[in-house]
Amino acid sequence: MASVKEMDTYAKLWMKEAGTRLRASFKTKLNIEMKTNPNDLVTNMDKGIEKFFCEKIGEAFPEHRIFGEEGMGNDIKDLKGTVWIIDPIDGTLNFIHQQRNFAISLGVYVDGIGKIGMVYDVFSDELYHAIKGQGAFLNDQRLPSLEEASVSKAIISINASWVTENRRIDPSLLAPLVRDARGTRSYGSAALELAFVAAGRIDAYITMRLMPWDFAGGVLLVEEVGGEVSNIKGDKLDILKGDSLFVSKPGLHKEVFDKYLLGNSSR
Known part of the structure; x- marks a missing residue:
């Protein structure tokens, strides 16, 4: 059975590689499709990045399941076992219009409990990441505990x-x-x-x-x-x-x- 540390190591590498692909796409013409309404859009890059994660996870952890926005993973009815939950581009409208203010989101859940959380701000090259019980980080810097607010x-x-x-x-x-x-x-x-x-x-x-x-x-x-x-x-x-x-x-x-x-x- 794969360890959380092993999954975390692979996930970070894949996030960075996916981010490189997204930044490279800034110079290309996107293929944009409408999903449920004119403001709910999907691009060839949304689909391509989700396919990339599905292939990588399938190769490294074939027993794991994938729950992705674009439907390229498994038909998820429960969260038993290890499930990778992925949004290849969160903020697709921003990706299309601004080429910034979007992120790759990834969570790894084991029997319904979140074990790994990552958000990659692709434009700023800022990877937020956490392993349950070990704190949260921005790139290599540990994030401090939040103070009370009003x-x-x-x-x-x-x-x-x-x-x-x-x-x-x-x-x-x-x-x-x-x-x-x-x-x-x-x-x-x-x-x-x-x-x-x-x-x-x-x-x-x-x-x-x-x-x-x-x-x-x-x-x-x-x-x-x-x-x-x-x-x-x-x-x-x-x-x-x-x-x-x-x-x-x-x-x-x-x-x-x-x-x-x-x-x-x-x-």
């Missing part, structure tokens, strides 16, 4: 759609939070926003709908530096089906639920 001094990452009319939450619930926070941001990549919370670059991230590959790699980063992770109801995340997401520095979870969300949140 809403009035917090930079909160939230998409503007959640404070305007939408189908998932009453926008009036989060509008006061946006008003009371020191500032808000939206980067267009859940994986990066999770990594930024772990690194202390932002204080919290809130969103109403994500798929497992969006957050499987990043949540372990946040947990390993003492951050808090839940869905918008305060419950444990559904790693298999996807969920809403609220991650924060210590102290913010309680304040946000007590003042803005308690008893009023919906998924």
